[in-house]
Amino acid sequence: MHILEKVQQIYKERYICLYCLGRCFSLLSTQTTNKERGEALLLTQVMESHKNYLSGDETAREDALKTLKILAECAYFVPAQKVLEKEGYEYNIRTPEKKCYLCNNIFQELNSYINPILEEIKGIEFHNFLVGTSLNPEIGNKEDRFKAKLNLFEAESFKSHFNRELGKLLSSILEKPTEFTYPHLTIICSLGYESFSVNLLIRSLFIYGRYRKLIRGIPQTRWPCSKCDGAGCEYCNYTGKMYQTSVEELISLPFLKAARADSSKFHGAGREDIDVRMLGSGRPFILELINSKIRTLDLPRLKEEVNTLNKGKVEINDLAHSNKDKVINIKQDAKNTTKTYKALIEANKEIDKIDFDEKLRQLKKIIEGEIIHQKTPQRVAHRRANKVRNKKIYKIEGSYIEPNLFEFIIQTQGGTYIKELITSDDGRTTPSFSEIFGFTLNCKTLDVIAIDY
Numbered sequence: 130m131h132i133l134e135k136v137q138q139i140y141k142e143r144y145i146c147l148y149c150l151g152r153c154f155s156l157l158s159t160q161t162t163n164k165e166r167g168e169a170l171l172l173t174q175v176m177e178s179h180k181n182y183l184s185g186d187e188t189a190r191e192d193a194l195k196t197l198k199i200l201a202e203c204a205y206f207v208p209a210q211k212v213l214e215k216e217g218y219e220y221n222i223r224t225p226e227k228k229c230y231l232c233n234n235i236f237q238e239l240n241s242y243i244n245p246i247l248e249e250i251k252g253i254e255f256h257n258f259l260v261g262t263s264l265n266p267e268i269g270n271k272e273d274r275f276k277a278k279l280n281l282f283e284a285e286s287f288k289s290h291f292n293r294e295l296g297k298l299l300s301s302i303l304e305k306p307t308e309f310t311y312p313h314l315t316i317i318c319s320l321g322y323e324s325f326s327v328n329l330l331i332r333s334l335f336i337y338g339r340y341r342k343l344i345r346g347i348p349q350t351r352w353p354c355s356k357c358d359g360a361g362c363e364y365c366n367y368t369g370k371m372y373q374t375s376v377e378e379l380i381s382l383p384f385l386k387a388a389r390a391d392s393s394k395f396h397g398a399g400r401e402d403i404d405v406r407m408l409g410s411g412r413p414f415i416l417e418l419i420n421s422k423i424r425t426l427d428l429p430r431l432k433e434e435v436n437t438l439n440k441g442k443v444e445i446n447d448l449a450h451s452n453k454d455k456v457i458n459i460k461q462d463a464k465n466t467t468k469t470y471k472a473l474i475e476a477n478k479e480i481d482k483i484d485f486d487e488k489l490r491q492l493k494k495i496i497e498g499e500i501i502h503q504k505t506p507q508r509v510a511h512r513r514a515n516k517v518r519n520k521k522i523y524k525i526e527g528s529y530i531e532p533n534l535f536e537f538i539i540q541t542q543g544g545t546y547i548k549e550l551i552t553s554d555d556g557r558t559t560p561s562f563s564e565i566f567g568f569t570l571n572c573k574t575l576d577v578i579a580i581d582y
């Protein structure tokens with residue numbers, strides 16, 4: 130059927146506004162708005178009819194008048210009304226109240242949704258945004274029935290039309306662009322014919338940095354109590370935590386305040402044991418600030434604040450803005466990095482320097498540049514999959530301190546269990562320091578002194 134015939138069919142059925150008319154044919158022609166499209170459809174008909182009225186035969190004039198009346202009376206289209214007046218015909222408007230059957234004049238009154246939105250986003254910093262809509266089914270269902278009845282196959286959905294129009298209007302008022310992939314703020318409108326409410330989705334803010342952990346005895350991240358799962362019980366002194374604090378908590382507090390965020394997540398590039406220090410230039414991390422109302426942070430000032438607050442405990446450096454993709458990267462990269470450890474090792478037997486040097490020579494010969502095999506250590510077996518990890522040991526340096534006390538610098542592939550490399554973990558790591566020395570060695574203290582990226 131001819132498009133223009135279809136338009137007349139629509140208006141014989143119901144009055145719809147220009148926005149909705151244009152939407153019914155949205156997939157036809159591009160680079161124009163639905164309202165312009167709707168207006169063009171009606172104006173073309175008025176012009177066509179006027180021409181037929183002026184130059185056609187009797188039947189053509191009759192048809193032209195019929196069309197003009199539909200457009201004047203059912204579509205309330207002013208140019209049609211004017212042509213009829215000019216040619217001396219009367220027309221009767223069908224109902225005095227012209228509410229669009231499909232949108233109930235939502236599109237004409239788009240401005241009325243602005244204030245509730247402005248109210249909701251007050252005090253939130255964002256540089257771009259996106260409008261999303263949760264449509265009351267009454268709107269969608271009505272439109273679907275209408276499209277089906279009139280065979281409107283080239284229509285756009287109400288929802289995408291509304292999102293775009295409101296997005297354009299907001300963009301000009303806020304003077305901020307819309308962003309489809311990573312919007313800082315998603316404004317979710319719940320829209321019904323007589324109802325409207327707003328919900329916000331704030332994109333997390335990601336801050337990259339490197340941390341140094343200068344003390345032993347604190348975990349990297351908040352560690353919920355194993356007895357109560359964080360709820361608080363006698364065992365954890367009602368803190369809900371196994372350890373009073375963590376690297377995460379020490380670092381995140383000033384950020385949470387500055388960003389006015391609800392909570393945070395700490396993403397480390399691997400982690401060291403609780404009793405292991407993290408020295409050198411530190412371990413990369415990304416702090417995710419959830420629901421942060423402020424996005425522009427003074428990173429140098431925050432660095433100072435964190436470092437002053439945690440002097441002698443935790444230190445951060447190299448702060449920079451980051452994003453979600455980089456969180457995945459630092460986690461994956463952690464396995465491929467080279468890590469250097471300093472281990473103070475105690476032997477259960479005393480040996481002299483010459484003996485030590487000979488053992489060290491064997492150790493270097495057997496392990497340096499080679500792959501070692503580690504079954505999941507007994508101490509983590511309850512939370513790690515039981516498998517064999519093959520890790521490369523790049524370099525070992527050793528020094529003799531006392532007959533039963535040695536220091537080793539060990540450079541390995543990321544993810545190597547160092548304590549087990551030394552003790553052998555009852556033969557689960559092989560080869561190991563203990564195996565090669567021929568007696569038991571134990572790791573007294575351990576520090577990570579470099580992570581190479």
Ligand SMILES: [Zn+2]
Binds near residue numbers: 234235
């Ligand atoms: Zn409408």
Ligand SMILES: [Zn+2]
Binds near residue numbers: 358366
């Ligand atoms: Zn507890």
